[in-house]
Amino acid sequence: MSSMVPYILYVLFASGGAAIYLAMPKPSGSQRQAALILGVSVIAGLMGLMSMHFVAPNSNNLFFYLFAGVAVLAAGRVVTHPEPTYSAVYFALVILSVAVLLVIQRAEFLAVALIIIYAGAILVTYAFVIMLAQQSGAVATNTQAREPMMAILVSFVIAGAIAGKIEQLDAVPVRLQGQAVTQATDVADTVATLDENDSRSGHTRAIGSLMFGPYLIVVELSGILLLIAMVGAIAISRKQVPIEDTGEPRLPVGQIGREAPPF
């Protein structure tokens, strides 16, 4: 039975790809309803498979399934929505759902960092640019996907390749397995993460001591890389704007009007 799992996954992924393809904005119009039905059934199938084989059956997994479903659906909309602004908003939704999944895994620092960096900074800038660029409405050529077939094929082949190795997930540390999820979704724990005994030894502290201990050089290198990127961006984008010679040259200050003291 369990050896069948990769093949079921292949089928599911293929149907997911088909759903995305159907939902893509195309010149001939997209088959939204068919795509929705197919997509939801694929997600349901994935979740069913997961609950049978990977995640221990437990009513506390509700949060995981809920937010995972939201994340996948929203990600689908990011790709298929014809309006870039909506894509950006759906992307924010993906980020938030993934952050919730990380909180469920008790990786609070990662969750908050994800929100601050992606939802808070990058995405706002992105939305900003989209809105400024599209003030006179969307351009007709931009509302269609250019190569939907190829893009979907490539991404789902990669997903399928990962799925082929899914059985080896058992070898992955406990945290990725259902057990960890069930532990953390203990409602009392997520609503109020108040632990008397580990108030001074949180994940943030652990991450900090790791980042500035064994991985110090990597952190510093990536910092320098970002700095270089920033300097480069400024150097590229900032141009000397020449003063245009419009109109007649002005008379010297002494000859135009009169000078007055402040106030």
Added chain:
Amino acid sequence: MISDADIILIKEPKLSAADKLYLTQIAEGVKVTLNHLFFKPKITVEYPEEKRQLRVDNYRGVHRLNRDPDDRVACVACFMCETACPAHCIHIVADESPWDDREKYPEQFDIDELRCIYCGMCEEACPVDAIELTTEYDMVGHSRDEMIFDKEKLLSVYDQTKDVKPRKNPKISGYEGTGDRAKYDQLRQRLEEIVEKSSPDEANGGTSEGNKL
């Protein structure tokens, strides 16, 4: 187009180091507002409970119809006010006077207070000073009809305001109001004498015909 001659160049003020920190300037501003917040008296008043003294005595507010000392309506239904009114808000229905001392009296006397522009022309036009503007300004009503003041209402305004603002023409006050025609004529003559004496314009050849009764 602004010509160069119209341009005024304003030199920017030089700021001290403390000013460039902004905070000292903010403190200055906050000092002013705090002073107003806690110590300065309020300029506005709690209106309906507390009313401000009118700045002028001759404020033109709601109309009133004066009574003569006999408590009759002083109006003689001459239609001068209705004619003078630029807003056409006065409507008079005249009838034969039941009294000896005048020919007509107003059967009906309506003023549309919503239409009125409170210019005071009616007051100027009235030959017997029967219509006057009071200093009352807060009149309200629930409907437009309610704001058309009839004779009784206008007379009641007089009753309410006569203590605050007595009837303007004091010269008529000697009239006892008995309905006696002879006595009326006598008084009338006395009045005209007074008016002639007290009107210097006449001597100067001024045109004060309008001031006469």
Added chain:
Amino acid sequence: MLSWLENQAVFSAVLSLLLIGGIMTSVAYCIYFERKISAWIQDRQGPNRVGFLGLFGNFHFWGLGQPLADGAKFLLKEDIIPSRVDKPLFILAPAISMVIALIGFVVIPWGGFYMLGDTLLSVQVANPDVGLLYVLGVGSMGVYGVVLGGWASNNKYSMYGAVRATAQMLSYEIPMGIAILIVVLACGELRLEEIVAGQVGGNGLWNIVLHPVAFLILLITLFAETNRAPFDLAEAEQELVGGFHTEYSAMKFAMFFLGEYVHMITGSAFICVLFLGGWELSFFGIGPAFPGTGIEDTGLISVLIKIGVLSVKVAFFIFLFMLVRWTLPRFRFDQLMRLAWKGLIPISLGLLILTVLGVYMGWQRSVIYNLGGEIAIVAATLGVVVLANKPVSGRQENMPALGQPLGG
């Protein structure tokens, strides 16, 4: 009787319900006091008519019924959705604005711990490991409501308002983050409850004594983040009609409006917790805490006193917000940007280096080191500004040399 409360999850749920009620009420009264204070500053009376349904005769309670009337008015007004707006986002934007302002409350420690029966409960809805970062994350999401509302309105004034708000929030988030980082470094702690505990009298001084400049920077950025005067460029009436909420009416407008005030209260509570000792009652942390308000005091009365103390501190900041709003004129946009990028960010970076050095050397609790360093940094910045001796606005500086054309 209260045994069902002896569980942090249940207690947190009850607390959050109480908080939402309390906060929405105080927001309504904030609006009333904003109007009153603006009136008093301008020598007017302010709202004074609405009492409580005339139940008390002609006595109007100084207009204290006004918030109720305002709320009823907002709910009953016609809710106009213009025909060419982007409807889903138009409806979503005020909700985002409100929700994001409200969820920031979750991590504010209102009154230390409460011993109920045998259980020690935290008077705080949640105490995540990343408390401070959570506040930053929620704050960084705050701009979505403004951006989406401005864009969805399909109105150029709204759009300009949204653009201004975004640029402003993105710029001021940097000095804000650094100022917060200074506290984190000095306290070595991200949990807000622990940060308060470190400032309780006897344990240590209030952070405002150690880091007055960081406090000022955080205060200024808070003004900017809440879009309050003098940083209210996003809704500059004289230029942009109403800014991003030009097209909004009735309750949708009210949600933006309430969101701003909720944000103000959250921000004030946050700054109190970081710099003014939160619920702590003593003189700047000098000397012992007021009897009955120490960390160990977990009785009901102690908790209530602590909540009261924090509320008074928050009220002071809200008063300050209002006072400044009715005192200062609005910044021009280039002034706004210069203040952030050329003023606050360099100073806060200097402070950050100072604090890092202090922590490394173990001097982070030394008043002399911190105060001296901060004064030196501000003096140095000021020195640079004075030595450069540039005019304030740079308007004439940017004019071409005499005889050159002005165009371009």
